[in-house]
Amino acid sequence: MSRPNxxxxxxxxxxxxxxxxxxxxxxxxxxxxxxxxxxxxxxADAVACLRALYPDKIIVADTKCADAGGTVGKNxxxxxxxxxxxxxxxxxxxxxxxxxxxxxxxxxxxxxxxxEQAQRWLDAGISQAIYHQSRDALLAGETWGKRDIAKVKQxxxxxxxxxxxxxxxxxxxxxxQGIDVYTFITGRGITSAADPKQAALDFKQEIVRIWG
Amino acid sequence: MSRPNxxxxxxxxxxxxxxxxxxxxxxxxxxxxxxxxxxxxxxADAVACLRALYPDKIIVADTKCADAGGTVGKNxxxxxxxxxxxxxxxxxxxxxxxxxxxxxxxxxxxxxxxxEQAQRWLDAGISQAIYHQSRDALLAGETWGKRDIAKVKQxxxxxxxxxxxxxxxxxxxxxxQGIDVYTFITGRGITSAADPKQAALDFKQEIVRIWG
Numbered sequence: 001m002s003r004p005n006x007x008x009x010x011x012x013x014x015x016x017x018x019x020x021x022x023x024x025x026x027x028x029x030x031x032x033x034x035x036x037x038x039x040x041x042x043x044a045d046a047v048a049c050l051r052a053l054y055p056d057k058i059i060v061a062d063t064k065c066a067d068a069g070g071t072v073g074k075n076x077x078x079x080x081x082x083x084x085x086x087x088x089x090x091x092x093x094x095x096x097x098x099x100x101x102x103x104x105x106x107x108x109x110x111x112x113x114x115x116e117q118a119q120r121w122l123d124a125g126i127s128q129a130i131y132h133q134s135r136d137a138l139l140a141g142e143t144w145g146k147r148d149i150a151k152v153k154q155x156x157x158x159x160x161x162x163x164x165x166x167x168x169x170x171x172x173x174x175x176x177q178g179i180d181v182y183t184f185i186t187g188r189g190i191t192s193a194a195d196p197k198q199a200a201l202d203f204k205q206e207i208v209r210i211w212g
Numbered sequence: 213m214s215r216p217n218x219x220x221x222x223x224x225x226x227x228x229x230x231x232x233x234x235x236x237x238x239x240x241x242x243x244x245x246x247x248x249x250x251x252x253x254x255x256a257d258a259v260a261c262l263r264a265l266y267p268d269k270i271i272v273a274d275t276k277c278a279d280a281g282g283t284v285g286k287n288x289x290x291x292x293x294x295x296x297x298x299x300x301x302x303x304x305x306x307x308x309x310x311x312x313x314x315x316x317x318x319x320x321x322x323x324x325x326x327x328e329q330a331q332r333w334l335d336a337g338i339s340q341a342i343y344h345q346s347r348d349a350l351l352a353g354e355t356w357g358k359r360d361i362a363k364v365k366q367x368x369x370x371x372x373x374x375x376x377x378x379x380x381x382x383x384x385x386x387x388x389q390g391i392d393v394y395t396f397i398t399g400r401g402i403t404s405a406a407d408p409k410q411a412a413l414d415f416k417q418e419i420v421r422i423w424g
Contacts, residue, residue: 011280013287037283040275043255063252066276066299066322067344068223071249075225087278089301089323093352110278111301112329132279 001180003211006203007163009062009187010050011035015042019049021191025200026054031183033060034081044079051080058082064108069094073101085130088113092124099126106130106163115154122159129155130185133166143167144175156180170202177210213392215423218415219375221274221399222262223247227254231261233403237412238266243395245272246293256291263292270294276320281306285313297342300325304336311338318342318375327366334371341367342397345378355379356387368392382414389422 008029012018018038026032032054034046039061047061061081065072066089076084083104086095089111099105106128107121118129131152133144144167155162156179164176165185173184186203193199220241224230230250238244244266246258251273259273273293277284281298288296295316298307301323311317318340319333330341343364345356356379367374368391376388377397385396398415405411 013283036278037280037287039255040251040273040284041256041287043251043257044253045255061252064276064278064299066248066320068249071225072252075249075253087276087299087301087322089299089325091323108278110299111303112326113301114324117324 001211004176004181004207005030005163005183006200006207007031007033007060007165007183007185008190008200009033009035009165009185010046010191011037011062011187013037013041015046015049018042018046019053021196022050022053024196025190026050026057028197028200028204029057031058031060031185033062033185035187036062036064039063044075047076047079047081060084060106062108065094065098066090067094069096069098070101073098073105077101083128086126088117092120095121095126096124099124104128108132115158118155118158118160127160128163128182129160130163130165131155132164144172149175149179152176152181153179170199170206173203173206173210213423216388216393216419217242217375217395218412218419219243219245219272219377219395219397220402220412221245221247221377221397222258222403223249223274223399225249225253227258227261230254230258231265233408234262234265236408237402238262238269240409240412240416241269243270243272243397245274245397247399248274248276251275256287259288259291259293272296272318274320277306277310278302279306281308281310282313285310285317289313295340298338300329304332307333307338308336311336316340320344327370330367330370330372339372340375340394341372342375342377343367344376356384361387361391364388364393365391382411382418385415385418385422 006029010018038046061076061084065086085106085108161182163183168186190199218241222230250258273288273296277298297318297320373394375395380398402411
């Protein structure tokens, strides 16, 4: 079992705030993400700025792309992204078109996706998936449960590298003990902390404690 | 049966090109859309520029929002959008959160959505849907068929106002004769024409010929 990555999601509504927050933790984390909210506000500049600040980190463009995978993929690659996300309801041709343009594409799991669909993504060469607790679902009182953990396990057993995200804290990491999670993604779990740098270090330390 | 709207989708990879194209047809169409590709590249400026140029038109932010509906909705409203889109795989809380921020929210139909889900959107107060031929599916050789038309009809019978989009031309409009389509959305069907203004007028004229 390998040590999971830590990914910071910059999901701010403006680029300056995102840059101010990421500056505190960007050197600590493994992966830096231009979040969907940020990209819809600041556009490709969000990706380009993160790439300029962190030339050696993996940069993800969280486009949740649903269509025109080739164009969106090329645009993200041009801005400096290594990876980008596609929404689970995108068609296979969209996912494949995006995958041609970047090093990796990740499928974002929202709504009523099925394991039959997931097998089709694998068959199409897409082997990263992101398992969410939706922000809005969290706001509505839902949280990580046995059903989520079982689905994450099943995706990993199918052959996916699985990122998990949504309401994660240092305390929730132990829910995933014994599971080969690829990446933990957190945004405000770090950036809203009183001391974001310490929060990122605490996440890292807990990952090392559990996964070695 | 009322006359369908005509919507121009600005799905360019840069804002100046989008503005140059929309300038030719913005006064002719009913609805002006900041496309997903454009928003991911230029951010909320895309919406703000379209609002500034067309203060009296309906402006749509095609975010295909999958999460954080409240934040994305507020950001789009702040930039001047009247409507925004959400992806069909978004959760109901996400759709409802977006709908609180704008005049209207439209569900974008991609992938394996079901009519049971569609009923839940209606029950949640979301009564606009956008039926697509995915750009990538079109590139893969698919086109408008009887199955698409039947689904559009069924959505309308359920109570949705339905926009249709994807590979539309003046010639394809007649496929929808007798159907109470709410809006026809086209991008390059107009902007890539030798004479975009004439293409927009041709679309309008064909809509008037068929729907009166």
